[in-house]
Amino acid sequence: MSQPPVAFITGATSGFGRACAERFAEAGWALVLTGRRRERLEEVEQHLADKVPVHIATLDVRERDAVAQVIDALPEPFKAVKVLVNNAGLALGAGPAQEANLDDWQTVIDTNITGLVNVTRLLLPTLIEVGRGAAIINISSTAALWPYPGSHVYGASKSFVNQFSYNLRCDLKGTGVRVTDVAPGMAETEFTLVRMKGDQNAHDKLYGGVEPIQPEDVAEQVFHAATLPAHLNINRLELMPVCQSWGGLTIDRD
Ligand SMILES: NC(=O)C1=CN([C@@H]2O[C@H](COP(=O)(O)OP(=O)(O)OC[C@H]3O[C@@H](n4cnc5c(N)ncnc54)[C@H](OP(=O)(O)O)[C@@H]3O)[C@@H](O)[C@H]2O)C=CC1
């Protein structure tokens, strides 16, 4: 009997990553689920393991050696990763750049840029070996392209993800490996709780009285992009809730 295809998802303990795990499981994919919170990984595993093969690995994507170890130690049925969902990421703080905490900036850069690069580079040989039909789905953000006050390093880190995705496509030409940059706008996950360091009021205020994107909405788009016919590549997929649009430029007057 043939093995199910394997999806490797970073940040599968919450939000988009967890919803992606559920979406791929629904379609019968085997899952490699990673994140820092072990108990959350176990919870997701428990929820999905009666449907599909699941391998969990506690992993901080910032740690290159740990990423290499997790990939090297993948059990046989999980080795041939066909889809990588680079989802792990965060923002920290929402105040102006001049008030930002430099350690927070470093964490955002290390996670959203270095972490994503670590996982991508170390899985590229596998993805290339799988070849036609393989896919890298990178979660960037509307903040990659649309500036707003307080986005500073977060938005810039997502611009990196966007351009890295395009540049990967250039280098992967001829390998069959697709690359898609998925750029969601405002979505209700643990993102704001993390960004605002546990401030539940900030979470409730942002998502109250509107209809934000839900994790399942993003998972559906990720799954769609990852399972297109093998000759097709969505380069960038930007997604907003209907309640969100642009505010225009601002002017500082005397
Ligand atoms: N919510 C939103 O409005 C939007 C979010 N995004 C992006 O989507 C992605 C997912 O965020 P979202 O689901 O919203 O937020 P959540 O906070 O719900 O999920 C973030 C996930 O990233 C993981 N993570 C964070 N840091 C690390 C790390 N160093 N190593 C490994 N895993 C890590 C967390 O797992 P753990 O803590 O267990 O390690 C968690 O599973 C992020 O890249 C975010 O920037 C993009 C556009 C909009």
Ligand SMILES: O=CCS(=O)(=O)O
């Ligand atoms: O990436 C997250 C969306 S936003 O908070 O930057 O608008």
